[in-house]
Amino acid sequence: MELKRVPIENPDGLNLVLGQSHFIKTVEDLHEALVTAVPGIRFGLAFNEASGPCLIRHTGTDEGLEELAIRNASAIGAGHAFILFLKDAFPINVMDAIKRTPEVCRIFCATANPVEVVVAETELGRGILGVIDGSSPKGTERAADIEERKAFLRRIGYKL
Numbered sequence: 001m002e003l004k005r006v007p008i009e010n011p012d013g014l015n016l017v018l019g020q021s022h023f024i025k026t027v028e029d030l031h032e033a034l035v036t037a038v039p040g041i042r043f044g045l046a047f048n049e050a051s052g053p054c055l056i057r058h059t060g061t062d063e064g065l066e067e068l069a070i071r072n073a074s075a076i077g078a079g080h081a082f083i084l085f086l087k088d089a090f091p092i093n094v095m096d097a098i099k100r101t102p103e104v105c106r107i108f109c110a111t112a113n114p115v116e117v118v119v120a121e122t123e124l125g126r127g128i129l130g131v132i133d134g135s136s137p138k139g140t141e142r143a144a145d146i147e148e149r150k151a152f153l154r155r156i157g158y159k160l
Contacts, residue, residue, distance in 0.1 A: 001122050003129070006076050008083075008115040009068065015091050017084040017110045018117065018131060023103040024049060026082060027057040030104075033097040034084075035061070041094075042087035044069040050079025050125070062087060076117050078126040080105075092158075109133045 010016060021030075027047050034041055044065025046058040056073050060066035065085045072083050086094070091110035098104055109115060113134030119126050141149065153159040 001120050004119045004121060004126075005132075006117040006119055008072055008117065009075070010072075010085070010112075010115070013112050014065070014068075015086040015089070015110070015112045016115070017086070017091055017094070017098060017107060018115070018128075019082050019084075019098070019107045020080050020105045020128065021047060021082050021101075021103040022080055022105055024057065026101070026103040027059050029101050030082070030084070030098065031059045033101050034089075034094055037094045037097040038089040041089045043084060043089070045082065045084045046070045046073035047082040048073050048077065048079055054079070076119060076126070076128065077121075078117075078119055078128045081128055 008016065027045065030045055034043055042062040042065060044058070044060035044062055044067065046056050046066070046069035049055050049057055056070055058066055058070050060069065065087060068085050069083050073081065076083070095107070095110060098107065108128060109131045111133050116132040118129045118131065120129050150159070
């Protein structure tokens with residue numbers, strides 16, 4: 001077995017969701033879940049089929065995001081992995097809809113941070129072991145940091 005690090009290509013620092021699913025209809029079901037959850041959402045989704053023709057299945061409402069998702073799905077190369085890039089929405093807006101999709105097995109990350117995917121490769125293929133999502137902690141928040149966190153959440157409209 002060989003371990004590999006696959007950096008996610010995300011030049012614009014977009015929000016992304018990386019997960020695992022188990023069936024070809026994932027692409028259509030996630031598409032429907034996303035456009036229902038956030039009208040007008042812009043996204044690109046790619047899913048690595050793990051049997052039969054083993055194609056990268058894809059959909060989206062934004063051609064550039066769809067192409068970005070395809071490139072990343074190809075680089076990861078793990079069967080049943082999906083990657084979703086979002087514009088005009090945040091993971092918090094769509095996570096419940098994604099998790100309610102019957103084919104979805106797990107979510108590895110939902111982030112706009114730099115991401116590296118840790119992949120194992122064997123004779124059978126590739127599988128995702130986990131992700132490295134952003135940087136390690138540099139300390140513990142203090143009173144001023146707590147106030148800034150609370151103010152930030154209110155500035156962006158997530159708290160009253």
